[in-house]
Amino acid sequence: MQNVAFKIKSFKMLSAKKFFFNTMLWLAIACGALLFAPDALLSSLSLSEFSSQYAHLIGLGLIVGSAYLLTQVLSYFLDEAISYLTDKRSAEIIEEKVKLLDPAERALLREFFLQGETILTLPEQEPAVHSLLKTGILECLGNQKHYAIQASTADFKISMRARVHLNRQVLRFPVGEPSAEEMKNLIKARPHFVHSFAAPRKQAA
Numbered sequence: 001m002q003n004v005a006f007k008i009k010s011f012k013m014l015s016a017k018k019f020f021f022n023t024m025l026w027l028a029i030a031c032g033a034l035l036f037a038p039d040a041l042l043s044s045l046s047l048s049e050f051s052s053q054y055a056h057l058i059g060l061g062l063i064v065g066s067a068y069l070l071t072q073v074l075s076y077f078l079d080e081a082i083s084y085l086t087d088k089r090s091a092e093i094i095e096e097k098v099k100l101l102d103p104a105e106r107a108l109l110r111e112f113f114l115q116g117e118t119i120l121t122l123p124e125q126e127p128a129v130h131s132l133l134k135t136g137i138l139e140c141l142g143n144q145k146h147y148a149i150q151a152s153t154a155d156f157k158i159s160m161r162a163r164v165h166l167n168r169q170v171l172r173f174p175v176g177e178p179s180a181e182e183m184k185n186l187i188k189a190r191p192h193f194v195h196s197f198a199a200p201r202k203q204a205a
Contacts, residue, residue, distance in 0.1 A: 021068075021069075021072065024064075024065045024068040024069060025065070025069060027061050027062075027064070027065035028061075028062055028065030028066050028068075028069060029065075030061075031058045031059070031061040031062035031065060032062055034047065034050075034051045034058045035051070035055070035058055035059060035062060037051075090136050090161065091161055093135050093136060094135060094136050094137055094159070094161050094162050094165060095165055097132075097135040097136075097137060098137070098162065098165040098166065098170060101170070102128075103189065104127070104128040104191065105128045105131060105132055106170075106171055106172060107128075107189045107190055107191050108122075108126075108128045108129065108132065108191050109132070109137070109158065109166060109171055110171050110172075110173070110186070110189075110190075111190065111191065111194055112157075112158055113171065113173075114186070114190070118157055118158075119141060119155050119156070119157045120155070120156055120157075121143075121145075121153050121154070121155055121156075122153060122154070122155075122156050122193075123151040123152070123153050123193055124140075124144070124151065124152050124153060124154050125151045125152070126151070126191075126193060128191070129156065133156070136159055136161065136162065137158065137159060137162040138156045138157070138158060138159065138162075139156065139157055139158075139159045140154050140155070140156055141154070141155040141156065141157060142154060142155065143155040173186075174186075
């Protein structure tokens with residue numbers, strides 16, 4: 001219910017912002033046309049006298065409208081620049097983290113491939129989960145569940161930015177078909193919580 005109310009409120013704010021932007025746009029266009037249109041055209045539209053009489057107000061309207069539109073354009077490019085730099089920094093953090101994965105983090109990421117799943121339910125407070133989430137390698141999809149005895153869980157997936165950096169070499173998968181010994185080592189290295197959390201989904205208490 002709260003999500004619906006938030007969406008309605010956001011929609012109203014966007015609608016009001018769009019209306020105000022359109023108002024300022026047409027104000028600037030109308031005032032500019034009245035100030036710079038040829039006298040012959042204004043006379044034919046019976047606006048020559050009006051334009052002369054209220055020239056100071058029309059000029060003020062043009063300044064206000066143009067100033068608002070200019071701030072919106074600058075704000076847009078500033079937001080785009082911030083977004084670009086943020087995305088670039090996030091990609092750099094992920095790339096650096098992938099090079100420094102510890103055994104627990106690497107084993108956790110292997111689970112997505114061993115189970116053939118894009119989404120796994122994992123304990124939120126597990127250090128490996130928390131670390132990978134903090135650096136942007138994992139993304140939390142919500143669906144949080146709390147249990148009377150065990151730690152709370154949520155659904156996670158590997159982020160698209162991180163996927164391009166994860167390969168067999170990074171995850172320490174055997175080259176080619178794994179031998180019985182290699183499979184034994186992979187199974188032995190699986191996270192301790194994998195059978196209780198990452199496998200079948202539990203019912204919340």
